[in-house]
Amino acid sequence: MKKYTLLLLIIFFGSLDAHESGIKGGYISRKHGEKTLPSLSYEKKQRPPYSWENDFTRRHFPITKEHFRCRGSGLNEERIEIEGEETVVIRDCLDGHRHTLPIHNDKEFIYPILIDILNHIQDQTGKKVVITSGHRCPDHNRYVDPSKENETSKHLIGAEVSFYVEGMEDQPLKVVDHILGYYPDSNFSRFEKKTNVSTLPWYNKEIFIKLFLENEGRNKDNSHSFPYLSIQVRFDKDSQELVSYTWKKAHRGFKKK
Ligand SMILES: [Zn+2]
Known part of the structure; x- marks a missing residue:
């Protein structure tokens, strides 16, 4: 009889060693016909907020690396994916920790x-x-988008950011103009090959810019409608x-706090 295996991936954020050694989880399997899953003790916990998450004013403050911290939350629902059988x-990630x-x-x-x-x-x-x-982090990256292409996302290494501008949500091309304007002496080209966006990306030696329309690139981090x-x-000066x-x-370069 064909055997079906149920694989449960348990994220071990309680163990720094697990992260450093690259171990991502534990595995529990059952044979076809077994009715119940082993019960797992798993209590959802919220991580402590980042300082800027308590800012409910409309003012903007200078962007710092603090604003780039992983959006993962232990309160997010588990996701079920079917991979083959x-x-x-x-x-x-971030079950009660940072x-x-x-x-x-x-x-x-x-x-x-x-x-x-x-x-x-x-x-x-x-x-x-x-x-x-x-x-x-690798766990959040996988949670956001488990696709093969996303496994090597530059979000994992602090080399990519997704954003919109409050009050200019429907004017992303104007925002692109400001980015191009940051480089008064650099010509940008358009990337002609097929990507996951319908607008041709812009690039120069240093950066690559993509525009995701309302119906493109939606994931847990970008579940908004803008x-x-x-x-x-692309290149570090x-x-x-x-x-x-x-x-x-991506996997060894960060630590639990
Ligand atoms: Zn994370």
């Missing part, structure tokens, strides 16, 4: 160009940039290196 339960941003040279790190451009937009428009997805922009870092995803940067 396996059922996988995917849980979000974790750091990616660690680079012993410090929490977001590529500075992202912070600079978002502040440039705020300075130029006088409006508030709302980051909807900054750093995503168009939004994402900026990926400081190190003079191309910026690319690596497993090590």
